[in-house]
Amino acid sequence: xxxxxxxxxxxxxxxxxxxxxxxxxxxxxxxxxxxxxxxxxxxxxxxxxxxxxxxxxxxxxxxxxxxxxxxxxxxxxxxxxxxxxxxxxxxxxxxxxxxxxxxxxxxxxxxxxxxxxxxxxxxxxxxxxxxxxxxxxxxxxxxxxxxxxxxxxxxxxxxxxxxxxxxxxxxxxxxxxxxxxxxxxxxxxxxxxxxxxxxxxxxxxxxxxxxxxxxxxxxxxxxxxxxxxxxxxxxxxxxxxxxxxxxxxxxxxxxxxxxxxxxxxxxxxxxxxxxxxxxxxxxxxxxxxxxxxxxxxxxxxxxxxxxxxxxxxxxxxxxxxxxxxxxxxxxxxxxxxxxxxxxxxxxxxxxxxxxxxxxxxxxxxxxxxxxxxxxxxxxxxxxxxxxxxxxxxxxxxxxxxxxxxxxxxxxxxxxxxxxxxxxxxxxxxxxxxxxxxxxxxxxxxxxxxxxxxxxxxxxxxxxxxxxxxxxx
Amino acid sequence: xxxxxxxxxxxxxxxxxxxxxxxxxxxxxxxxxxxxxxxxxxxxxxxxxxxxxxxxxxxxxxxxxxxxxxxxxxxxxxxxxxxxxxxxxxxxxxxxxxxxxxxxxxxxxxxxxxxxxxxxxxxxxxxxxxxxxxxxxxxxxxxxxxxxxxxxxxxxxxxxxxxxxxxxxxxxxxxxxxxxxxxxxxxxxxxxxxxxxxxxxxxxxxxxxxxxxxxxxxxxxxxxxxxxxxxx
Ligand SMILES: Nc1ncnc2c1ncn2[C@@H]1O[C@H](COP(=O)(O)OP(=O)(O)OP(=O)(O)O)[C@@H](O)[C@H]1O
Ligand SMILES: [Mg+2]
Numbered sequence: 248x249x250x251x252x253x254x255x256x257x258x259x260x261x262x263x264x265x266x267x268x269x270x271x272x273x274x275x276x277x278x279x280x281x282x283x284x285x286x287x288x289x290x291x292x293x294x295x296x297x298x299x300x301x302x303x304x305x306x307x308x309x310x311x312x313x314x315x316x317x318x319x320x321x322x323x324x325x326x327x328x329x330x331x332x333x334x335x336x337x338x339x340x341x342x343x344x345x346x347x348x349x350x351x352x353x354x355x356x357x358x359x360x361x362x363x364x365x366x367x368x369x370x371x372x373x374x375x376x377x378x379x380x381x382x383x384x385x386x387x388x389x390x391x392x393x394x395x396x397x398x399x400x401x402x403x404x405x406x407x408x409x410x411x412x413x414x415x416x417x418x419x420x421x422x423x424x425x426x427x428x429x430x431x432x433x434x435x436x437x438x439x440x441x442x443x444x445x446x447x448x449x450x451x452x453x454x455x456x457x458x459x460x461x462x463x464x465x466x467x468x469x470x471x472x473x474x475x476x477x478x479x480x481x482x483x484x485x486x487x488x489x490x491x492x493x494x495x496x497x498x499x500x501x502x503x504x505x506x507x508x509x510x511x512x513x514x515x516x517x518x519x520x521x522x523x524x525x526x527x528x529x530x531x532x533x534x535x536x537x538x539x540x541x542x543x544x545x546x547x548x549x550x551x552x553x554x555x556x557x558x559x560x561x562x563x564x565x566x567x568x569x570x571x572x573x574x575x576x577x578x579x580x581x582x583x584x585x586x587x588x589x590x591x592x593x594x595x596x597x598x599x600x601x602x603x604x605x606x607x608x609x610x611x612x613x614x615x616x617x618x619x620x621x622x623x624x625x626x627x628x629x630x631x632x633x634x635x636x637x638x639x640x641x642x643x644x645x646x647x648x649x650x651x652x653x654x655x656x657x658x659x660x661x662x663x664x665x666x667x668x669x670x671x672x673x674x675x676x677x678x679x680x681x682x683x684x685x686x687x688x689x690x691x692x693x694x695x696x697x698x699x700x701x702x703x704x705x706x707x708x709x710x711x712x713x714x715x716x717x718x719x
Numbered sequence: 720x721x722x723x724x725x726x727x728x729x730x731x732x733x734x735x736x737x738x739x740x741x742x743x744x745x746x747x748x749x750x751x752x753x754x755x756x757x758x759x760x761x762x763x764x765x766x767x768x769x770x771x772x773x774x775x776x777x778x779x780x781x782x783x784x785x786x787x788x789x790x791x792x793x794x795x796x797x798x799x800x801x802x803x804x805x806x807x808x809x810x811x812x813x814x815x816x817x818x819x820x821x822x823x824x825x826x827x828x829x830x831x832x833x834x835x836x837x838x839x840x841x842x843x844x845x846x847x848x849x850x851x852x853x854x855x856x857x858x859x860x861x862x863x864x865x866x867x868x869x870x871x872x873x874x875x876x877x878x879x880x881x882x883x884x885x886x887x888x889x890x891x892x893x894x895x896x897x898x899x900x901x902x903x904x905x906x907x908x909x910x911x912x913x914x915x916x917x918x919x920x921x922x923x924x925x926x927x928x929x930x931x932x933x934x935x936x937x938x939x940x941x942x943x944x945x946x947x948x949x950x951x
Contacts (some may be wrong), residue, residue, distance in 0.1 A: 256818035608813045615775055615810075617803025617831055617879070619796050713775045717810065 250622060254629035264598060265634055271594035272638025273645070275587040276689050280646040286580045287680035288654070290573050294536075296500075296673045297569055298562045301374050303342060303530030304541055305548070306565055307332070310558045312527060313565060318347055318482045321525035322557045331551055332531065337544050340372035340532035345516040347527070349479030349487065351459075351509060353467045360463060361507045362477065364516020364526075367450040373530050376458055376510050377449040379497035381414040383421060389442035396438070403427070403435060414445065414461045414498050423659070447471045447495030450512055456494035458510040464496045466506075471495060475509070481521040489519055500674055588696055591638075595631055596700035603627070603704050610708065611716020624708045628701050635697045639690050647686075653679040722882050722915055723749040723772060728781035730767050730938075741767040742778070743938040749883065749917060754909045756929035757919040764938040765919040766887050772917065773885045774802050786882050803831055807876030807884035809918075811891050814872035815860040821847060821867075822856040825875045832879060846874040850904050866897025870904060877908065883915035890925055902928045 309320040324343045345364030481487035499505040657678035665675035730742035770776040829839040850870040876884045890898040934942040
């Protein structure tokens with residue numbers, strides 16, 4: 248019959264109160280876990296979209312490039328430099344690039360374009376434009392041919408008209424837009440795909456052609472096989488102009504980029520701009536993306552390069568806008584969490600107060616017959632911890648399956664929210680982060696709340712006056 | 720042998736708006752084996768006196784010695800430990816821990832005293848049988864009558880092997896049958912185990928059983944009588 252046993256039995260003495268207090272902790276833990284996992288998952292998703300598959304976690308840039316991103320602030324990309332970077336452990340991708348602006352034209356139409364001079368092989372490990380190649384496009388002729396072949400179910404047919412002219416990289420996204428199931432409606436999809444094939448291929452090494460983003464190509468009325476005219480200002484103000492055959496159309500999620508990107512081979516871009524062997528940036532991806540590792544590699548790389556002309560920057564340095572977006576959202580998330588923990592605190596606090604009020608006489612009796620006040624306080628704290636543990640465990644047990652499910656099957660957003668996300672340049676997905684450490688944090692925080700909410704009542708117990716407590 | 724000595728004890732309650740002079744100079748001794756009742760009208764100072772005897776409250780002046788220890792000088796957990804090892808308590812009500820059975824309530828105090836487990840169990844059984852509750856070992860307090868609860872409290876007070884047992888109006892909430900029963904048991908324990916009982920009461924039938932009756936009025940001892948059959 249130790250103190251633990253007394254505490255445990257006391258929990259069942261007022262079952263309803265125990266249940267209500269535990270339940271309040273359960274709900275707070277549940278909401279905190281779900282909300283926080285969505286948030287952390289979303290940050291992860293953004294970083295994956297923007298950093299991991301576009302800029303890289305680290306970039307080597309000319310020291311002045313960030314302030315003045317012009318061709319004047321470029322640096323030579325030598326075999327030696329490449330070797331130095333690649334010999335650094337923990338680096339998975341080294342991707343040199345020229346980024347510059349030029350006017351893209353077909354003769355009739357002209358539009359500003361972002362020229363991305365890349366190494367087609369190396370670029371696979373970063374933005375991988377091959378994956379973005381448009382392979383299907385819904386056309387009038389296609390729909391007509393489907394109709395001749397016996398047609399499609401009416402609702403599919405209607406929806407097909409809505410997506411007329413749209414480009415797709417894979418049948419999965421066609422299915423999504425038509426609200427079809429990839430497996431069940433595979434026949435319909437196959438039929439649509441067979442009449443919607445769009446030509447085009449990825450850049451080969453030494454290829455003199457370009458890949459043009461979908462919206463830009465549509466604006467310029469360009470298609471595969473056509474010729475693109477590029478004009479701009481090259482290195483040291485020289486005039487740059489040349490003709491490039493279009494090898495493929497690519498579709499980017501970010502509409503802003505989809506409106507202006509042109510990929511070409513790095514040597515051709517260097518030739519076009521006249522920068523020689525120079526590049527604007529080398530993007531680097533890492534095996535371990537944690538901040539700690541990223542900073543360590545950044546430091547060791549900077550040491551190795553030992554240059555006052557070029558600098559290693561991490562994504563937080565060269566993309567402060569994304570950092571601000573995440574930080575701003577993170578602050579409001581934390582504020583909401585604080586509110587939840589406040590609720591837990593008051594739930595426990597109220598319970599402890601009621602408890603010591605109800606049991607005042609009992610406490611007085613116990614101290615009178617010879618129980619030390621510290622032991623009494625310990626019983627009380629054990630009781631509160633048990634309630635806390637009950638709440639945390641049940642809250643976690645309820646949330647985990649849900650978290651796991653949505654971690655494996657991210658929610659795909661539709662409608663306005665999806666549009667907003669796409670406009671920001673992200674896949675409209677709401678994946679959940681799966682972070683064990685967060686579950687542990689929850690436990691620790693609730694434990695802290697228990698301790699905090701017991702402080703005042705503990706003081707009361709330790710100051711208890713026997714004669715007062717015993718009186719009616 | 721003297722178990723308790725009171726020398727010129729005074730108690731003034733200062734904490735409220737009024738000063739209350741509850742005990743006005745009491746000199747009293749209690750010998751081992753006494754069965755003493757403290758009587759007097761309401762507000763005469765019985766509870767105040769018993770609280771000071773039990774080390775639950777401190778006198779404003781004077782000295783209280785228990786088995787040679789000046790208890791005024793004990794503080795905090797030292798005082799609590801002193802109570803645990805030297806004084807048994809039976810209160811008017813709410814004596815027991817509600818979540819523990821009769822057996823566990825009695826055993827609990829010996830556990831606090833860190834007595835070996837085997838001894839504890841044996842003694843618990845023996846004591847609960849002595850108070851006539853050998854068949855209610857595993858009942859929780861809410862399944863026992865008021866009289867039975869008070870008997871468990873007496874067994875518990877006894878279990879700690881105290882120098883004496885204090886009981887402030889132990890029968891105040893009991894019917895006449897239970898009162899009679901509790902007093903008989905206390906008397907029997909006093910006779911057989913030589914345990915010292917000091918209790919306060921309003922009840923004439925309880926007073927009748929006492930071997931010494933101390934009457935206080937207005938904070939002073941006005942009468943202190945021994946019955947003839949008392950060995951003293
Ligand atoms: N904590 C306190 N503060 C102030 N005055 C008190 C306090 N406790 C008791 N008194 C006063 O001290 C006097 C003695 O009270 P006490 O409770 O000792 O009397 P009692 O003989 O036990 O009475 P009863 O028979 O009603 O239990 C009373 O006048 C009472 O009002
Ligand atoms: Mg009284």
